[in-house]
Amino acid sequence: MHNQPEIIYDKQGNAHVIVDYNDDYIGAKLGFWLFLFTEMMIFGSMFLIYAFYMFQFSDTFVQYSATLNVKMGGTNTFILLVSALTMGLSLVRLRQGNVEGAKKFIWATIVLALIFLSIKYFEWSAEIHHGIYPGSPTLKSMGDGAVMFFGLYFVITGLHGIHIILGIGAMIWVLGLVRKGKITPTKFVVLENTALYWDLVHLVWVFVFPLFYLIH
Amino acid sequence: MELHQNEALHPIKASTYVTVFALLISLTVLTLVQPLVLKLALASTLSIQLGIAFMKAFLIVAYYMHIKSNTPLFRVLIYGSLAILGVIYIIMAIDTYYRYTPNDLFQLLQKEG
Amino acid sequence: MNTFSHTSFYDKTHTVFGHHNSKILQWIFSIDHKRISLLYLFVMMGFFLVAVCLALSMRLELFSPGQDIMSPERYNQVFTLHGVIMIFLFIVPGIPAALGNFLLPLQIGARDVSFPRLNLLSWWVYVAGALLAISSLFVGDGFADTGWTFYAPYSIKTGTNVVWALGAAFILGLASILTGINFVVTIHRLRAPGMTFFKMPLFVWGLYSTAWIQILATPIVGISLVMVIFERVFGVGFFDPTKGGDPVLFEHMFWIYSHPAVYLMILPAFGIASEIIPTFCRKPIFGYHSIAVSSAMIAGIGYLVWGHHMFTSGISETIKLIFSVLTFFVAIPTGVKFFDWIATMYKASIEFKAPMIWAVGTFVTFIIGGLTGLILGTVGVDVYFHDTYFVVAHFHYTMLGGVAFLMFAGFHYWFPKITGRMYSEKHAKYAFFTVFVGFNLLWFPMFLAGAFGMPRRYFDYLPEFEIYHKFSGIGALIFATGIIYMLITLYRGWRYGELAGPNPWNATTLEWQIPSPPQLENFGTIPYVDFQPYEYINGEPVHKMDLGVKEGNKDA
């Protein structure tokens, strides 16, 4: 709308730019960070529940942590690590002016995210196959600590999985915007914010993984 | 104050990403190795694992999420929010500890008095 | 409405998708903060009236002992619906999303909020949540009967439709978060050049503190409510004692949000008071910095005191003491504000116009509400008062006699800015006195009933409490009449009132330096703000500006 920045002068004659609310890079980033804070509070609350029950049922938590599949969890950890790198590099490429390269890296991230989800799927299936899922009679017969441990396991990894899915959706949307020319090497804040989101998803996993898989 | 509104465009470099990636990988390997070489009690395992996790988190936030190169405002807000979350944890910890252990100050006082 | 000499935002607007011919579409898809604010305002006031009617039906049931007009189960649902509407649909969005949305950009010299589309989205999300809440009335066993607190394990077990009500509360929380994000970014990014944080009007300070509570606390209750949904749908067990879960954990997580939420409600209301007082005292506000900082302090300490709602829930003795002490601390910044307001009024030649009367009346009711809060914050006393009408009277004195009253004060104060017209001063004053008398008659007896042991959330009571409920019932009627009176007065002002002009109160903040009602994008010229928000000399504003038109075009 306003192509040229609007400028006003104070009494001393110094010029001041009026920030254009339609095109405010820092504002867009700040807003997204605030959204990330809400995510931090959500996962923070879940970890609070975790800590609360871990304190009461620590032996059971250790016992059942050993039964989780570290191989699958570990693989997923590495996959997310790499995907955070590819996502970051896509931003680097875009800002260097290499739009095609940026797109490739986004696709790589999407593929990695899908692999993550498939592994998660197999992991959950195996557990559900053994009758371990929230509300199941088998789980109930394993005692209160187990109900809490696996309840937390399913809820937190599930919540995290939903974020992965949303992330994939966001990346596909970003690819569309790149194609339409709405994201360009000079207008990249949407991609940057998507990358921030993906880093958050990664960040959550950084805590989920040891807390569930590695405390035995 | 600032004349060009979008001035805070710090260059980002692929090499930073790769270096941080290498660090993250090594830290992750460490977390995986720890249970194999050191069999510790829960408290120590937790502190080692969470210690590493916080280190990773710091690297991610500082470099992948560009907090190092952003304006200080972002840092202040992050610290503030973390502080609030931290205080909530502390209060909850106090309650949980005294509720589930027989150490509640007032119950002790009552017994003595 | 083309009676104004300029094209106001009522004539012209931005929308999300292009241009619409239909007036209705022009409103519900508008991304102008002023229109969105009015959308919020009307929906919110509509729900307020619904909840008042529900409250009147409760008062009718309680008018005489025994079961009169509703079954005990129905009574439970009615107070839950009343509470849910009043909290999640009326008072939480109330001041920020309605008045705040209108005034924030005007007061900081911005053309809109940072994310106008997100602003509209938040209204739509709010409407969706409201519809979900309302539709849950007609599905299954009807509306939840848990109380607005949704305490587990009852909320896990009851047959009523708790899941939908929880879903609605979650969605409404989302709308509130979006508003909060928008406001924080707007305040950080779009202040007029030169306006540092300590040159912002105090209403903006209130909105800023509130927005942080919306951002940081709402997710916590959101996720806890989702956990209760999971509990009912999947049987996860976090809050179910039969599975090793702990219901007290739910109470903790609920109040971690819901206590700060009461400051979320009151802080912008205090902001309104801080705008009205200097305007009608015609002098700079006393202790500007301390009022500004105390808003932030209240928000900060507000995070640490949630446990005073849980003194009888079985939390540990140590933490009870900590919570109690911290609760007393909140009174300090609140007291600072009252001190500053009264010091501003001291020796001023006060003009008792309607907004001022509302504000001063609120001081009376809010001080009663606040001081009884200190009584309740004392562990030993609360064990006795907990879950009695003493508590119910306390929170109505703060939320209705504090927040809602100051909101009404704000309506009267900014009415000329929003509509461009004036209401009848005389009727506005009569309406205030009706409301004020009705309100005190309605709730003061309940302090006594509660102190003598009348428990809350009961459809019936022992005969000795009848006299209090009789007074209270009559008070409720007077109160409701007063509210209707006030709304009619405002409506008549809007339709037939005299033109108000840009600055009828001789106020100093930026929203009064542009025509009323404001135009699209608010300012023609954005000023360089190197002055304090409330500068008067000898009862006259120091800076008078005409910011409606563009600098160069003034003579044209």
Ligand code: HEM
């Ligand atoms: C017309 C004025 C009002 C009247 C007559 C009224 C009356 C009542 C009554 C009779 C109860 C039930 C008490 C019980 O049985 O325990 C109640 C509960 C409640 N009211 Fe109001 N009220 C009014 C306005 C408000 C306002 C403006 C708010 C908030 C902004 C509010 C918030 C609540 C809440 C949160 C509850 C608790 C519901 C629960 O126990 O779950 N009320 N009110």
Ligand SMILES: [Cu+2]
């Ligand atoms: Cu409280």
